[in-house]
Amino acid sequence: MTEVYKHIHPSKYFNDYINQDVRPDGRDFDQQRDVIININGITSADASAIVKCGNTTVVCGIKLELARPKAEEPDIGFLISNVELLPLCSSKFRPGPPSDYAQVISNIVSDIVINSKCVDLKDLCVVTDKLAWVIYCDLVCLDYDGSIVDACIIALITSLKTLSLPTVTYDNETEEVKVDTGVKIPLQVHGLPVATSFGIYHKLPRNIILADPSAYEEEMCGGIGANLIVCWNKGLFCGIQKFGGCNLSTEDEKRTISLAKQRCKLVEQVIETCIKNGEVK
């Protein structure tokens, strides 16, 4: 019966819940969903992580390649991250090239990684002007249930942290490249950016902030995608994006920032324990 009600009156259904100070899935307004991480589950990738935030599932696989650095920047390598929103993860997405929304998410994720400077691109250079690593990070969404950026960032950072680069020898005269997979050096990852998404639901007398919104909640807060994404990295912000939804007052903003900081500590712990457990295995 409730399912039918949800389909016929989606906004009223949602409003009824909010008026009772609870969200449709039983969470409090501030409460975030549990995070589950599995590392190196995919053997065909050089490093990988599968992250579940509630129902939202994102797989990150890293493939390493070698290329000549750009002529204008001969001493840096490449870090290419793309987010793929498959038609299989939600009925909102259709097959074909990435939709506008997928491109926006790709851009946000890639911006956060670049801004946080968690990977020094100079570490990726093997021989100046001759050879550099290209790290392809492909983030694939298997289940879209909101707050996709959070899950993407966790998956990306976790797999970067577990990545190690094989040693490369380059012969300057013959230009011959040799790769030894026996000896691997872990990639240096500085910092640990964690993104936290919020939905802002318009309600009088004051708007309601929903932490870690699900796909349904995102829809109720003005369309697909979260309204506010705060990214905190070891004491510094590396991206605050606000778009759509309702306008944000100063006090709401302060609350979201403190929530984002709390969340960051928690996620950090989860990632670190996961990597530790993975190493023991």
Place this chain on the structure above:
Amino acid sequence: MPLDYKRFNGPEDSVSYKRFTADYLKSYDELHSELIDETGHRKDGRAMDEARPMYVRGNFVSQAKGSSYIEMRGTKVVCSVFDPREIVHQNEFSTVGLLFCEVKFAPFACKRQRQSHVPDSEEKALSVALRKAVGPTVCCQLFANFQIDIFVYIIESDGSCLAAAITAAGLALANAAVPMFDVVTASSVAIIGDKIFIDPTEDEEHLAMISPDTNTNHGVITMARLNGLMQIADFRQIGSLDIECILKVTDILEQECQKVFPKIQKTLVGYVKNGIMEQKRLSEEGKAREAKLKDKMLEWRSSIVNNSV
């Protein structure tokens, strides 16, 4: 290759580092000799006629009507099925429903080079094969002018991808409560000379297809079977094989498909059981709520009567 404006692109000349490793190029004979060790076991320790252990689950994707996940060691496949929807851009009324299948590889699915984002011929061939294999089991006449989308995503591929995709699609369709004649399962073999590899890995499949000798048997066969009806839904052969060999392999494949069947059945029955229990619980809760409401109503009424008196 035209530049992809909708993604971030790496440098054009980048190549996988595996190209520069010592064991990148190996001759056919070398690879062939590596497949089986002295004791007659395969590289991963399996016997020749031993399939990999299979993990099966449904309800994998929360947003889909029905979905499934299948893992056979190195082969991991996700499938989801959505509600039937009206066929767009079609002028004529079609009396039978359509199936739309799409198989995609993850960019990191293959061990060797990175998979391109643009659908390649292999993905297209797999999509067609999947549609042909699943088509006979779906009651298409029940949803005229509608189409059902089946999406398969291969997270990691280590051989027998098509077989895994078909089995996953069969389970996902049943999970989505799409009317079907029977549960479809599939299995594949690779044949190199007189050896038959059941449930082959990527290396075995690869070798079976590139055999330099044309006189000996070599190839890969994938077969989909409707187990309750004891019918073959699809039979796909690549390579050159003689008739005796095919007949022999068909029997083996039938048995293999039959072995997978109970696993799928068990999973589905489990979901039906859970569904019934859930419904029972919900209706009981509903009744309890109604009773409470009724009590409150009575209380309220009596208070009104009292007040008016």
Place this chain on the structure above:
Amino acid sequence: MQDFKLKPMKCELNYLSKSDGSAILSQGDTVVLASVNGPMDIKTVNQSIEKATLEVLFCSKEGKPSVADRYKENIIRHTCETAILGCLYPRTGITLTIQELENYGGLLTCAVNCACLALINSGVGMRHAVAALSCCVDGAGELVLEPTHAQATAARARLHFVFDSREKSLVTGFTEGTFSEGTYEEALARCRAASDLVFAFYRDIVSNYCHVI
């Protein structure tokens, strides 16, 4: 009250004769042209029964589409959607086309301001006007409002904010680089105060335009 100085702004409304509303705006050396068409009929699939559908097209100077352009479109679309009274025109579409002409920093803020002026010019019902401002943190950690191109490229972080004209609350915000919480709050407060200048400029432009007709 601090004395804010913004880059010199010049604007011409109704720059294009064939569109329903248009504006060309220069902020410093950055120049953007925006045109609005609508409300008009669109394909049934894109129609919404609740409000007008806003389509934003951002054309960069190079002409080649890129992922970053889609991101800019997304920001402009979300910003303008909150500004427009879309519920007045259900089942219709409003198209907003933005052409980058010169880019010497602050392109996106200029584009948002230009889009707002074009929307005002087109006569589409609006809830409020919006003003976009940017601010950067230089190497020494000092805040610079409306940085020049050289300052912006050398900066540690660039922060951009869009405010509405009624309550000065934050409509849109996006940042590049890393910065501390204190910097963020100060930048926000400064940009909020400086938004008055942008709104005053809007008022000037629109009243001048009224005199002409």
